[in-house]
Amino acid sequence: MGHVDGTIALPPKTITNDNEITCNPVYTEWVKKDQFVISCLKLALLHDKLQSLSKGTMSIEEYLTKIKSIYDNLPTINHSISDSELVTCTLNGLPNIIEYQPVAFAIENRNNPISFNDLKARLLVHE
Secondary structure, three states: OHHHHOOOOOOOOEEEEOOEEEEOHHHHHHHHHHHHHHHHHHHHHHHHHHHHOOOOOOOHHHHHHHHHHHHHHHHHHOOOOOHHHHHHHHHHOOOOOOOOHHHHHHHHOOOOOOOHHHHHHHHHHHO
């Protein structure tokens, strides 16, 4: 938390001992922890954005493009989710109206899981 609220200050990059300047190991450790905290925050924000995204007034194509864009950004923070989790997030964001219920029901009750690409194709055809 100290990295987030600034109470753990950035130490100097170098230290001087007997007129010899060397890298500060405390600085190196601080940077590693700081990068880890940043990655965790980005992950939480992207994952939350993916979990809470809903189709709303977007076309199905816009909605799927937005889902895929968030999914494609996860590796930039060294994180990924499974294709089945992506399918679940996509289905959860569809409106709970009669138009999408048959498609969602059929996909959720399959014996074999559907891939995101197959789901995308089915939703585009459905729309």
